[in-house]
Amino acid sequence: MVPVEKALQLVGNRIKPTQETITISMSDSLGFVLGKDILSPINMPPFRQSAMDGYALGSTEEKTFSLIGEVQAGDDKDPELKKGEAIRIFTGAPVPSEAKLVIMQEKVDISENKVILHESVKPNANIRPAGEQIKEGEIALTKGKTITAAGIGYLATLGITHIEVYKKPSIAIIATGNELVPPGQKLKHGQIYESNSVMLSSALKTSGFADISFYKVEDEYQATRSIIEKAIQQYDVVLISGGISVGDYDFVGKVLRDLQVDEIFYKVKQKPGKPLYFAQKDNTTIFALPGNPASSLSCFYIYVLPALQKISGLQEYHLTRTTSISNSEYSKKGERAEFLKASLKNDKVTILDGQASSMLRSFALANALVYLPEEVSKVNPGDRLQVINLP
Ligand code: AMP
Ligand code: MG
Numbered sequence: 001m002v003p004v005e006k007a008l009q010l011v012g013n014r015i016k017p018t019q020e021t022i023t024i025s026m027s028d029s030l031g032f033v034l035g036k037d038i039l040s041p042i043n044m045p046p047f048r049q050s051a052m053d054g055y056a057l058g059s060t061e062e063k064t065f066s067l068i069g070e071v072q073a074g075d076d077k078d079p080e081l082k083k084g085e086a087i088r089i090f091t092g093a094p095v096p097s098e099a100k101l102v103i104m105q106e107k108v109d110i111s112e113n114k115v116i117l118h119e120s121v122k123p124n125a126n127i128r129p130a131g132e133q134i135k136e137g138e139i140a141l142t143k144g145k146t147i148t149a150a151g152i153g154y155l156a157t158l159g160i161t162h163i164e165v166y167k168k169p170s171i172a173i174i175a176t177g178n179e180l181v182p183p184g185q186k187l188k189h190g191q192i193y194e195s196n197s198v199m200l201s202s203a204l205k206t207s208g209f210a211d212i213s214f215y216k217v218e219d220e221y222q223a224t225r226s227i228i229e230k231a232i233q234q235y236d237v238v239l240i241s242g243g244i245s246v247g248d249y250d251f252v253g254k255v256l257r258d259l260q261v262d263e264i265f266y267k268v269k270q271k272p273g274k275p276l277y278f279a280q281k282d283n284t285t286i287f288a289l290p291g292n293p294a295s296s297l298s299c300f301y302i303y304v305l306p307a308l309q310k311i312s313g314l315q316e317y318h319l320t321r322t323t324s325i326s327n328s329e330y331s332k333k334g335e336r337a338e339f340l341k342a343s344l345k346n347d348k349v350t351i352l353d354g355q356a357s358s359m360l361r362s363f364a365l366a367n368a369l370v371y372l373p374e375e376v377s378k379v380n381p382g383d384r385l386q387v388i389n390l391p
Contacts, residue, residue: 001267001274003374004337007303010264011278015285015307018236020167026155029147031208032165033313040140040158043131048095052126055108055115056099059083060123065115071096086115095127102126134158146314166313169236169285170211171204173197174227176243176252177291178219195360196241196289196296203300206391209308219249228255232284237308239300242291244275252288253277261286269374271336272357273299285311292357298339298369301390320389321371324349330372330379337374341366342387349387351379366390 002010021035050056050071057065058081065086069079073092081087081098089095089102100123109116134140140158141151147165155163173196180194181187194216201212213235217227224243231238243252253266261279268276272295277288287304289296301319309317324344328351332338341362343350351370352362371386372379379385 001269002265003269004302004371007265007268007270007276007278008306011303011307012310014264014278014280015310017313018166018169018311021164022167023162023164025162026152026160029152029163029165030149032147032163032168034141034143034145034147034163035166035313036164037143038140038155038160038163040134040136040138041160042158043136044133044158045128045130047130048097049128049130050089050091050093050095050102050126051128052102052104053090054103054105054126055086056081056089056095056102057115057121058085058098058100060100060121063117065117067110067113067115099127100124144313144315146316168209168211168312169308170213170234171209171237171239171308172213172215172231172235173200174215174217174231174238174240176217176219176224176241178249180216195293196291199293199297199360200239200241200289200300203297203305203391204308207305207309209312219243219251221251221255224251225255225258228252229259232259232261232281232286236284236311238284238286239304240286240288241296242289244277244288244290246275256286256288269336271334271338272355273302273339274336276303278303290357293360294341294355294363295357297360297363301369301388302339305391319391322387322389323384324387326351326370326379326381326383326385328379329381332372332377335374338370338372339388340370340372342368342370344368344387344389349385 062084065084068085070088071093073090079096081096087096101121103121175194175197179191181191183193197214204212215227217223240252243250256279261281264278266277267274273290275290276299279286289299306317325348327348330351340355341352344367349370352366354362367390369388371388
C-alpha cells in the first residue's frame with residue numbers, strides 16, 4: 001500500500017506526454033495542446049484600418065476640410081486625398097494611403113460639405129497600422145499552448161483553418177460485475193444499475209476526452225482476461241471499474257498480473273479508493289478503479305484525469321488545490337488519508353453528509369473534495385483545510 005503523495009508522484013513520473021500529433025480543424029480544437037508553433041500567414045490587420053467612425057483627413061494643420069467622398073468597411077478603394085480634404089470613413093474600413101489621421105465624428109461639425117475641427121489633431125490618430133497586432137511570419141501561438149475559445153477566435157482572425165495538436169488518448173472503459181444492468185431495464189433481486197461507465201465517460205467529456213469505448217464483462221476469469229487483453233492492445237488508456245478488491249470473484253488483479261503488466265502500485269492509503277491499481281503495458285496506461293461509485297470517481301479525479309491531461313501535452317495537469325476555512329466538524333475513523341465530498345462557497349468549505357464509498361448523492365451535490373492527509377484525525381470549524389476544486 002502506497003501513501004497518497006507517493007501514488008501521485010508515481011503517476012506523475014510514469015506518465016509521459018505523447019509525441020504523436022494530428023491535424024484538426026479549428027472548430028474541433030478546443031482543449032487540445034498545440035504540437036507546433038503557429039506562424040501568422042498574414043499581417044493583422046491586413047491593411048491600414050480605421051478604428052473609428054469619423055473622417056480621414058489629408059493634412060493636420062487646417063481647421064476646415066472639404067468632404068470629397070466616403071469609404072465603408074469592406075470597400076476595395078484607395079481614393080486620393082489632398083491637403084485640406086477629408087473623406088467620410090467607418091470603423092474597419094481601409095484608410096486611404098494619403099490620409100494623415102482619422103478624427104472621430106463626435107469631434108467635428110459638418111456644414112455644407114465642410115468638416116470643421118475645434119481642436120488640434122495628432123498624426124496617425126485612430127488608425128490601426130497594417131500588422132499592428134502581428135506581422136506575417138511571426139509566431140502567433142507557441143507549441144505547448146492549450147487552445148481556448150479566445151485562441152480559436154484569434155487564429156480564425158488570421159485565416160487559419162487547421163492546426164497540429166497532440167493526439168488525445170483513446171480510452172476504453174470496462175465495467176465488471178454480474179450484478180450490473182443498464183439503467184432502463186427492470187431490476188431483478190440482487191441487481192443494481194450500472195452507473196460507473198456513464199459517470200466516468202461524462203467526467204472524461206467534461207475535460208475534453210471524446211474517444212471513449214465501452215465494455216461490460218461478467219465476473220469470470222477468462223472473459224475478464226480476454227477483454228482486458230484486447231483493450232490493452234487497442235487503446236492508449238484502459239479504465240477498469242470493479243473487480244479489483246480481494247473478493248473471490250474479483251479477477252481484475254489476477255488477470256493483470258497474468259498478462260504481465262508493469263504494476264506500478266496496487267492499493268493506496270486513502271479513503272475512498274484503497275484498491276486503486278496503476279499499471280502500464282507496452283504503450284498503454286491501465287487504471288483499475290474500485291467499483292464503488294464514489295471511490296471510482298474520486299480516483300478518477302485525483303489520479304486518472306491528471307494522467308490523461310499529461311498524456312495530452314497539457315502543462316497544468318493537476319486539479320486546482322486551494323485552502324479554505326472549514327464550516328464543519330469531522331472525525332476520521334482510521335489512519336488513511338481521506339478525500340471528502342464538500343461544498344465550497346465564498347472561501348468556506350462544508351463537508352457533506354454521506355461520505356460512504358457506495359454513495360454518490362453527496363458527490364452529486366459537491367463542487368470540491370477536502371483532502372485530509374494521514375496525520376489529520378479531526379477537523380474543527382475554523383480549521384484551514386486543503387481543497388481540490390472539481391471540474
Ligand atoms: P467491486 O469493486 O467490484 O467489489 O464493487 C464494489 C461495489 O461497487 C459493489 O457494491 C458493486 O455492486 C458496486 N459496483 C461495481 N461496479 C459498479 C458499476 N459499474 N456501477 C455501479 N456500481 C458498481
Ligand atoms: Mg464486482
